Amino acid sequence: MDIKPIFLSMKKNKFMAILMIVQIAFTMGVLSSSVLVATATLSEWNKASGIPHEDIIRISPEFFDETQDVGQALVKDLDRVRSVPNVVSIAPSNAVPFTAENMINVYLTNAEDAQEYKTVVVETDENIFDVLQLSLIEGRQFTASDVIKGSTETTPQNAPEVMISQEMARILFDDQSAIGQTIWLAKNADPVKVMGIYSNFMTGERLNGRGKSYQSIIRPQVKWSQNQEPHYLIRVEQGTGTALLEDILDVFYQEQGRYINSSELLKRTQKRMYDGRGSRALTMLVISVVLLVITGFGMTGLTAFQVTQKRKQIGTRRALGAKKSDIMRYFLTENSILTLIGLLIGVLVTFAITFEASEQAGQNFLNVGVILATALVMWLINILAVWFPAKRAANIEPAIVTRSA
C-alpha cells in the first residue's frame, strides 16, 4: 500500500490532521489516566476471603450497665446460641475478618533494631477453626485445654504459644519450618512459640491496602473487661444466615443492660470493606467509557466530512480502476497513521498526568500494561468509527467524475 498520497493529502489539509491527532492524544491521555487510577484503586480488590463468609454471622455486643457480669454472660451466650437450630458453631473473638484493623508489629528477635512485620493478632478459642473453616497446614492445632480464659483483671497471663497463617509463615520464615520458632508480638514482651500453621483468611483493609491481606496470628486466649466484650463469630447451616439473624439477636438481648453494636453476615462486612474504593474506581471507568464513545462519534464525524470533501477524488480513483477495498484501505490507513501519532503523544500526556496524580495522591499509578491495553482499545474503536464513513466512500460511483465540469 502506497502511503505517499496519504501524506500528500494530509499536508494539503493540515488542520484536519492536527485536529484528529490532538483529539486522539487528549482522549488517550485522559482515558488511560482514569483507567490507571481505577486499576490502581482496584488492586487488592475482592480478593479471596478464605472463609465461608456467606454463612458466618458476626455479633458485637457491649454492656452499658456496669453491674452486669461479662464473664457469666459470655458463658451463657455461647450455650444459648449453640442451642439455636441451624447454628453449627460459635467462637468469641477480639477481631472480625474484613475489619480486623488492629494492626501490630511482630519481630523475629528482641533486638532494638529488629525488623518489623505487620500483622493482626486474633484472640479466640478452639472453635474458630470450625467457624472459619480454616485447615491445619502444619504443626498442631490448639484445643480447649490450651485456651486461657478470664477477665483482664484476674487473668494477667497470656498464652505462650500461637498459630500463624500460611502467608505469615512464608513472610517470617520463608521456606524454613515455622513450627517451634520464637517470635515477639511487641518489643520487650514475652516471646511466644509457633505451634502450628493454618490456612489464610482475609484480615482487613489496613493490611490489605498494604498488600499484606493474609498476615495474621491466632492466639488461644479469650479475655474480657467491663467495657470490652469479645465479638462472636457464628457459622450457620448453608443459606440460613439471613433468616437466623433475628433469632440470634434475640438470644443476645436476653441479657439486661446490653447493647448490640453490630450484627450482620460477614458477606456484608466484606462488601463494606471494598465499597469505598470500588465505587470510586467504577465512577472513573464509567466516565472513561462515555469519553470513548464521544471520541468515537467525533472520529466518525471527521471522517464523514473528509469523505464528503473528497468525493471527486474518490470517484476519479474508482474510474481509474481502484477497487472498493483500495478506497476503504486508504481511509483506514490514513486514520491509523493519525491514530498512531496521536497515541504516541497521548502516552506522553498520560505520563504527565499520571506523574502529577501520583505525586498528589502519594501512590504510584503507572502501569505500562494498562497504557498499552488502552492504546489498543482506542485504536480498535477508531477503526470502528472510521469503518462506516469509509464504507460509504467506497460506495461512491466512478461515474460521479463525469458529472463535473
Next chain:
Amino acid sequence: MFSYNLHLAIKSLKDKPSLTFLTVLAIALGLGLYTTVATMSYQGSQVPLAHKSKNIFLVQMDSREITADPVEHQARLVDTTYKDTINLMAMNLSGVKQTFNWSTYGILNVEDENITPLRTTAAVTSSNFFTMFEPPFLYGNGWDKKVEDSGEAVIVISKLMNDKLFGGENSVGKTVRINTHVLKVIGVLDTWNLTRKFYDRSYRSASPDNFFIPYTFAMENNLPRRAGFDCWAANADIARSFRNENLDRLMNSECAWVTFWAEIPDEQIENYNQQLVNYIDSQKSLGRFPRETLTFLTNLNDQLLFINGRNQFIKVFSMLATLFFAVCILNAVSILLAKFMRRTKEVSLRRALGAKKKTIIAQHVIEVMIIGIIGGVVGIVISYFGLQGMMNIQIYASDYTTRLEDIEPLFQLNLVMIGKAFATGTVCTLIASIYPIWRICNVPPASQLKAQ
C-alpha cells in the same frame, strides 16, 4: 437581518439533526461532568460558620517537653492540656468568647424498653459552644454557665435522637440515659448542616454529634474520652488508659487532648496572642512549657484551606474532569467543522450574490450560540443527575450509615454553579467554533458554482 440569520441558523440546525445532536451531546456531557465535579469541590470547600469564620480561632500552645520534634505545621501541633484549658477559660478579655470540647460516646437509651438503645458519638463541651458555634435549636436551649458550674446532669440532643427516642415531640424536661447515667434534656437541635465538623478537628462532613453534655458532668462521672493523648514521656505508657481511667492523673498531667477555641474580634487578636504568651511565661516559672514559646491562632478559613488542599480524590478527579471537558470541546470543533463545510456551496452562492463576510459570520455565530445554550442547559441537567449519582454512590459506599439529609448539601447545585456552568458552556462553544467559522466565511464567492 437578525431574524433572517436566526431563521437560517435554525434551518441549518434542523438540516442535519444527527450532527447537531452530536455537538450538543459532546458539549453537554463534558460540561455535565465538569460541573458535577466543580460543584462537589465547591460545596466541599465551603467554610462552616462563614459569617464569622475568620474570627473563630483554634488555639494551640507548644506545651510539649524539651525533647519533642520541631513543629512543621500548625496542624501537627498538639491540642491543649486540661490544666491549661481551665486556666485559659478563666482569662477575661472583652469581646472574646472561649470554649473547648472533646469527644465521648455512649449508649443512649430511655426507660421505655420498646425503644432499642443507640450507640452514638457526642461532644463534651462548655456553655459557650452554643453561642459561638450557633447550632440551630428546635426546642429549648443550651445550658448556661451556672448550670455548668453546678455539674447538673443536663443534655442537648440532636433532632435524630429526639425522633428516635421521643418520636419527634418536644422532649425538653424529659430524661434520657447515657449508659446508666440519667440526664435531663434541656435542648433539642434542629438539623445542623455544618459543611465540616471542624470543632473536633476531624473536619469530617456529614457526621454530626448526637448529644452534647457539659464537661463538668462528663468529668465527674468519668465518661469515656475518645481522644488521642499526646503525653510527656512520664505518662506515655498509660496514655491509652486515659480514655477510661486514671482521671486524676490525667487532669494534672502534661497530656494534651482538649481542642480549644476562641472567638476573637479583629481588634483583640494581637492582644489575645499577647495574653497567651504572658500565660506561657507565667507557667514557665512553674517548670512547664520548657520549649521556646510557640502559639498558633488559626482561623477556620485557614484550617479549611489546609484540609481541602489534602483532598486527593477530588483533586485527581477535577483534573480528569477538566481534561474530559477539553476533549469534548475538541470533538465539538470537529463536528462543527464537518457540519459547516457541508454548506460550502450554499455559502459561496450567497457570497456571490453579495452577502458580506460579516453576515455569514453572524449567521454561524447565532447557530453556535443556540448550540451552546442548549448544550449548557442539557449539561446542567446532566450535572444534576451526576450529583445525585455521586451522592448515592457515597451513601452506598458508607454501607447506608450516612443519611441523605446529612450529605445532601454537599451535592447541591446552586445559582452560582448554574450560572458558572452556563457561562462556561456558551463561552467554550464559541471558542470551539472560531476555526470552523473562520473556514466557512473564507470560502471564496462563486468558487463552488462551476461544479455540476
